[in-house]
Amino acid sequence: MEYLIGIQGPDFVLVAADNVAASSIIQMKHDYDKMFKLSEKILLLCVGEAGDTVQFAEYIQKNVQLYKMRNGYELSPAAAANFTRKNLADYLRSRTPYHVNLLLAGYDEADGPGLYYMDYLSALAKAPFAAHGYGAFLTLSILDRYYRPDLTREEAVDLLKKCLEELNKRFILNLPSFTVRLIDKDGIHDMEKLPVGPK
Amino acid sequence: MALQDVCGFLDTLDDTGPCTYPPNEMGYMWRTASEFDRDSAFHFLFPPQQCSRKNRVPTLFSSTFSSLSPHQQPFQLSHGTTTLGFIFQDGVIAAADTRASCKGLICCPTSQKIMPIHSHLVVNTSGSGADCMLWERILTREMRLYQLRHRKRLSINGAAKLLSMMLHPFKGTNVCVAATLCGWDGEETRETLNSCMEIAEVKEAVEQDTGVSTISDSALSSVKMASVNEQEILKDAYALNPAVSDQNTKNVLSFGGRSGPRVCYVCSDGLQLKGEIISVGSGSPYAYAVLDDGWRWGMTVDEAVALAREAVFRATHWDAYSGNNVDLFHITAHGWRRRDREDLKEEYYRERERKRKKIKEREKERQKREGDELGEGDIYSVHCG
Numbered sequence: 001m002e003y004l005i006g007i008q009g010p011d012f013v014l015v016a017a018d019n020v021a022a023s024s025i026i027q028m029k030h031d032y033d034k035m036f037k038l039s040e041k042i043l044l045l046c047v048g049e050a051g052d053t054v055q056f057a058e059y060i061q062k063n064v065q066l067y068k069m070r071n072g073y074e075l076s077p078a079a080a081a082n083f084t085r086k087n088l089a090d091y092l093r094s095r096t097p098y099h100v101n102l103l104l105a106g107y108d109e110a111d112g113p114g115l116y117y118m119d120y121l122s123a124l125a126k127a128p129f130a131a132h133g134y135g136a137f138l139t140l141s142i143l144d145r146y147y148r149p150d151l152t153r154e155e156a157v158d159l160l161k162k163c164l165e166e167l168n169k170r171f172i173l174n175l176p177s178f179t180v181r182l183i184d185k186d187g188i189h190d191m192e193k194l195p196v197g198p199k
Numbered sequence: 200m201a202l203q204d205v206c207g208f209l210d211t212l213d214d215t216g217p218c219t220y221p222p223n224e225m226g227y228m229w230r231t232a233s234e235f236d237r238d239s240a241f242h243f244l245f246p247p248q249q250c251s252r253k254n255r256v257p258t259l260f261s262s263t264f265s266s267l268s269p270h271q272q273p274f275q276l277s278h279g280t281t282t283l284g285f286i287f288q289d290g291v292i293a294a295a296d297t298r299a300s301c302k303g304l305i306c307c308p309t310s311q312k313i314m315p316i317h318s319h320l321v322v323n324t325s326g327s328g329a330d331c332m333l334w335e336r337i338l339t340r341e342m343r344l345y346q347l348r349h350r351k352r353l354s355i356n357g358a359a360k361l362l363s364m365m366l367h368p369f370k371g372t373n374v375c376v377a378a379t380l381c382g383w384d385g386e387e388t389r390e391t392l393n394s395c396m397e398i399a400e401v402k403e404a405v406e407q408d409t410g411v412s413t414i415s416d417s418a419l420s421s422v423k424m425a426s427v428n429e430q431e432i433l434k435d436a437y438a439l440n441p442a443v444s445d446q447n448t449k450n451v452l453s454f455g456g457r458s459g460p461r462v463c464y465v466c467s468d469g470l471q472l473k474g475e476i477i478s479v480g481s482g483s484p485y486a487y488a489v490l491d492d493g494w495r496w497g498m499t500v501d502e503a504v505a506l507a508r509e510a511v512f513r514a515t516h517w518d519a520y521s522g523n524n525v526d527l528f529h530i531t532a533h534g535w536r537r538r539d540r541e542d543l544k545e546e547y548y549r550e551r552e553r554k555r556k557k558i559k560e561r562e563k564e565r566q567k568r569e570g571d572e573l574g575e576g577d578i579y580s581v582h583c584g
Contacts, residue, residue: 021472026484028464029472051363051370051469096371 002047003135003175004034005163006103007156008115008128010149012184013105014156015115016164016194017045018133018175033179038064039074040187041107044084047132048100048120056098060084077106081116081124088122101132107183131163138170139163153182157191164194279520281482281511282312282323284381285490286460286475287498290531293321293381294507296482296515297524297540299328308523309540316342318534320355320382325480326375326467334376338362355382355461356473363471376467377479383530384458458532482514482521489513500529504538512543 001022006015021032036044036057042064046057063083068074075083081104091098102118117130129143146159160180167175180191282295299310310328314335315321322338324331341361345353353361359380366376464472464479476494478486489510498506507527515522527538 021470023466023470026478026487028477029474032472049469050466051367051471054363054471055367055469 001134001173002034003131003133003167003178004045004047004101004103005131005135005139005143005160006045006105006115006117006129007143007147007151007159008105008113009151009153009156011113012153012156012182013107013113013115014153014160014180014182015043015045015103015105016160016178016180017047018135019177019179019193020175023050030176035179035181036061037188038080038104038106039068041183041185042075042077042080043105043181043183043188044080045103045105045132046100047102048098052098052100056088056100057102060087063087076108076111077104077114077116078108078111078126080104080106081114081118081126085118085122085124088118088120092122103130103132105183107185109185113183134173135163135167135171135175138166142166161194168195279482279518280312280325280480281478281486281514281518281521282325282379282480283476283478283483283486283490283507283510284323284379284462285477285494285503285507286462287494287503288496289498289500289503290383290529291381291460291462292503292507293323293379293528293530294511295323295325295526296511296521296543297526298515298520298522300520305523311526313526313528315528315535316358316380316382317346317352319352319385319530319532320358320380321528321530321535323379323381323479324376326377327373330374330376330467331378334362334366334378337365341365352385354384355380355463356384358382359463359465359471359473362465363469366465366467367469369467370469374467376465378465379477379479380461380463380465381528381530382461383532383534384461460530478510480514480518480521482511482518485514485517486510504529508541512546515543516547 002020003018004015005017006013008014015035017034019029019031019033020027021029034045034047034053036046038044038061044057044060046053060080060083064075064080084102084104088098088100088102097120099120101120102116104116104118105114107113115127115130117125117127117132119132128149129147131139131143142163143159146162151159157180164178176195178194180194182189182191279300280296280298282293284291284293293313295312297309297312298305299307306328312325312331313321313323316335316339320342322335324335338358338361342353342358345361362378362380366374462474462477464470464474464477475496476487476490478490490506493502493506493509504527508525511521511525515525522543524540524542526540529536529538
């Protein structure tokens with residue numbers, strides 16, 4: 001039902017998430033933001049079971065900020081991803097596992113851009129491009145075909161648009177708009193909603 | 200409840216060891232008061248230890264029973280209802296039907312699904328009736344405690360977050376609460392007033408709405424908020440022409456500390472949404488259809504009331520689990536006001552009557568027009584009845 005996608009370029013990461021908050025068959029909200037800002041250059045995209053997403057994502061968000069307050073410097077994307085994975089794994093075999101699928105995207109001064117794919121079983125993988133949701137079945141092969149490690153920003157946005165067109169065409173559910181953000185050395189930038197969101 | 204917590208009434212019982220009370224039928228579900236963490240709202244009742252999220256039919260009994268098959272509910276907990284809440288330039292409308300159903304039986308045709316929490320907040324509840332009653336009281340208690348401790352009222356979004364956090368430990372159990380918090384956030388600072396638009400003429404909303412019957416006493420005696428004049432100023436700032444109000448809605452909705460109408464949905468499975476139109480229950484799709492069609496930010500109070508009433512009416516017509524009467528609350532900066540409970544049974548026949556009259560009129564007009572057209576240039580004259 002929900003869809004996340006991330007594309008890593010040579011010096012940026014482009015991420016997008018759909019804007020629908022649904023409850024059984026009803027779209028309760030059309031402009032729901034599924035991205036959580038962990039720090040100036042790290043975004044966590046979170047989908048999954050209704051309450052778990054916000055609970056878990058906010059928990060990670062607050063802990064990352066606490067780390068910064070305690071130690072004076074921010075967690076790198078790799079460290080944040082591993083921290084998230086550890087927490088997810090700890091809860092996995094408890095009474096209350098979190099059923100969430102995540103994409104963590106960030107830019108590190110030393111390592112450059114990074115996109116991390118994490119699923120509800122707390123499997124972590126650093127990937128050049130990734131997607132979550134039923135829409136992933138439809139769009140991963142497009143990403144396979146057209147992705148190159150040296151994409152420019154415009155090319156990455158075009159690739160994203162291609163994926164969303166395919167979703168519009170073949171996916172049974174209506175996902176009218178997507179929030180798009182880009183992370184590079186200057187931080188997180190909001191981009192225009194695709195396709196143009198409802199006023 | 201609240202006074203007991205605030206006074207630390209049962210402080211003296213110093214039993215901090217592991218649970219040693221004998222297992223009774225309820226097992227380890229109920230903790231004694233000494234184990235309450237007075238400062239935290241979240242520890243007051245926890246689901247039994249054996250209950251795991253994966254086991255979707257949790258046992259309510261002690262561990263001695265857990266080896267048996269899961270306890271069968273005596274009846275299916277179903278949540279048939281239609282409740283809705285939406286904001287517009289002049290406040291919030293909360294409406295709901297009054298039918299409490301239990302599978303095929305109407306348990307109560309005159310239940311009240313909209314409960315006031317305080318002078319500027321009402322909550323629409325759907326889900327399991329017992330759970331809703333309990334959690335309303337808990338929410339009321341916690342908001343009152345917050346107000347006493349911090350000397351200001353908790354915002355609607357804050358209340359939603361609080362309720363969501365309190366319900367989180369019960370995720371996976373049979374607790375079923377889907378609450379819509381509808382209210383008006385109080386204005387705390389004066390600086391934000393300056394950024395609002397100039398004041399137009401003062402609108403007397405209290406006199407305008409003719410369907411009003413009850414005025415909440417607490418609204419009139421509310422001293423926590425800024426003076427009534429300022430509230431009216433704010434209300435008018437939004438009541439100006441819709442084009443500018445649309446701009447203002449963005450401000451109202453995006454700035455956390457500002458005052459304004461709010462509607463927030465909290466569900467026991469953890470979903471928490473802020474929005475402009477929220478409808479919950481088995482009749483909600485029907486209500487959404489009417490609301491999406493007629494909602495505008497710049498509606499007048501009468502239009503909004505009529506829209507809400509019609510949405511509930513249509514939902515009760517199609518949905519078997521909604522019906523009987525409709526309750527309507529209107530919340531503004533002055534507080535909540537309640538409309539008389541209205542029986543919708545007659546509404547269906549009144550509408551049929553209106554439609555029939557309209558068809559007759561249209562038929563007459565059509566025949567008259569045809570008669571005129573034919574009579575003008577035609578050699579054959581047709582007799583029109």
